[in-house]
Structure formats: C-alpha cells, structure tokens
Amino acid sequence: RDPDFAVDADALRRLPAVAALDTIARWLEDAPELRRFADERRVREARLQLARSEAVADIGWQIGARRLGDGDDIGLVAGISVPFGSRRRAAPTIRAAQSELAAxxxxxxxxxxxxxxxxxxxHGRYQGARLEADRLDEEIVPALTRAAEATATxxxxxxxxxxxxxxxxxxxxAARRQRLDAAVDALRALIEIQRLTARSFLDDTDTRTPPADRDAAVAPGRPQGDA
Structure with a gap:
C-alpha cells in the first residue's frame, strides 16, 4: 500500500520568531553531535589518570625478627624495596593517553x-524566508486580492x-503560491535549527495566521447584459 502523506496547513502558517544567532549558538552544546564527546572525554581522562598512577613507584617494605648468633638474643630486621624505572616505563603510555585526549x-x-x-x-535562511512570507502576507497578497476583486467587479x-x-x-x-514556498523554506530551516540545538521553537502562542480571504478565489461571475 502506498503511504498517505498530508501537509499540515497550520505549520505552514506558524513561523515563530527565533532568538538571535549568538543566543542560539550557545545552545549548540546540547546538540547530540557534541554531547557524545562528554562521555568519551571521561573515558580518556580515566585512561590518562591510570597511566599516571603507573608512573608512581610502588614502594614495598617488610619487617621481621632474627636470632642473633647462638644465644638467645633476637634482633628486629626491616627491609624496603624501591623499584626504579617506573616513571620511564610509564612515560610512553602517559604521552599516548595525553595525545588521545588532545585529539x-x-x-x-x-x-x-x-x-x-x-x-x-x-538561521539566515529562516530569517530571510520568514521576512519574505511576512512581506507577502502583509503587502503583496492583500493588494493582489483587492485588485482581483476590483477586476471581477x-x-x-x-x-x-x-x-x-x-x-x-x-x-x-502566484503570490499565494510564493508565500507557501517561503513558508516551506522557512520550516525546513527551522527544523535544522531545532535539530542542531535540540530545542523546539513552535508553540501555540506564537502563530501567524493569514486572514481567510487571502486564500479565497475571486469569482468573476458574468458581465451585466450577457445573454
């Protein structure tokens, strides 16, 4: 069965104002493409910390008692072991972990x-398309609608x-079609902005609905005196 697609007419009329570019740019940190780096950064920082811990010498010590000679005297004996070269051996691993984090x-x-x-x-495409839709809604379409009505009369x-x-x-x-095209272009750009920022800009309180008479066709009827 072929899929059935429908166009949401209200969505084509809802072109909300969006925040300034510098404000929206700060929301990029919420983008899924950047959020994934947070987890990976924690993993690589843990690797670096582990590599640095391996550079610290693991000092060992022991203590015990020893009989002295053939008598009954007993002495306390202690020993300390300090491994050398731990920092040198760990240096390549540390540098590799640092390079991975920097990369x-x-x-x-x-x-x-x-x-x-x-x-x-x-953002630029949305603002331009929204301004074009505004101009058509407020100036061009009403003027041409009035002209069509006057010509029909x-x-x-x-x-x-x-x-x-x-x-x-x-x-x-044609003007109404141009307005529709501008709305479609604006919505495409708005969807891209929403995807990048993980935020929605559409709500029920910020809508722009052109008057119904802008979409109404003007019927000419017949000239007076026609048989």
Missing amino acids: LEIEREADRLSLYATLVDA AYRAGAASYLEWSQVQAEAV
Whole structure:
C-alpha cells in the first residue's frame, strides 16, 4: 500500500520568531553531535589518570625478627624495596593517553565549528524566508486580492475583459503560491535549527495566521447584459 502523506496547513502558517544567532549558538552544546564527546572525554581522562598512577613507584617494605648468633638474643630486621624505572616505563603510555585526549578536543572543536557554520546558514535562511512570507502576507497578497476583486467587479459591469481579470487572478494565485514556498523554506530551516540545538521553537502562542480571504478565489461571475 502506498503511504498517505498530508501537509499540515497550520505549520505552514506558524513561523515563530527565533532568538538571535549568538543566543542560539550557545545552545549548540546540547546538540547530540557534541554531547557524545562528554562521555568519551571521561573515558580518556580515566585512561590518562591510570597511566599516571603507573608512573608512581610502588614502594614495598617488610619487617621481621632474627636470632642473633647462638644465644638467645633476637634482633628486629626491616627491609624496603624501591623499584626504579617506573616513571620511564610509564612515560610512553602517559604521552599516548595525553595525545588521545588532545585529539578528542580537536575533533570536538572541529565538529562544533562545522555545526556553527550549519547553524549560521539555517538561521539566515529562516530569517530571510520568514521576512519574505511576512512581506507577502502583509503587502503583496492583500493588494493582489483587492485588485482581483476590483477586476471581477469591473468584469461583471462590462468594464474589463475576461483576459484582464484572469491575468490579475493568476498574479494573486502566484503570490499565494510564493508565500507557501517561503513558508516551506522557512520550516525546513527551522527544523535544522531545532535539530542542531535540540530545542523546539513552535508553540501555540506564537502563530501567524493569514486572514481567510487571502486564500479565497475571486469569482468573476458574468458581465451585466450577457445573454
């Protein structure tokens, strides 16, 4: 069975304002791509600590009693053993652990910069598409809708041709289509921002719903006097 896809019309009208780029950039620390480094860093720090502990000499000592000569005298005997070369033997392991930890930091910073570049692009695309949708909602679509209504009235009165009405109507439809495309572009960018920051920007209190008459087609009817 073929999958059935549906478009959420409300989502195409909800284009919320998002925080400034510098604010959102601080939320990148919550990105899944960066969170994974925290656990790996703890593992590598533990390896480094273990390597350093192996460099510390394990001093051993012992104590006992010994009979002195053929008599009944007993003496206390103590001994200490200090292994040499522990630090030298552990040095390569320590350097390797330090290198692994430093490499992890470099990898994390490279990923962070890549994510930041992606965020800058997505933020810019969202702001641009949202402004375009605003302009179409507030200026272009209403103006073309009024023009289509006026042309339809003129056509019914015999003062405009059907071609004139159809051209204006086509422009109004094209503007609404352009607004829809801008909304789709904005939502794609917003989804990318949400993925990067692990935050949602859509809620029920920040919505922009264009008036219903912007999407209504203007019916021309028939010019007066037509048989």
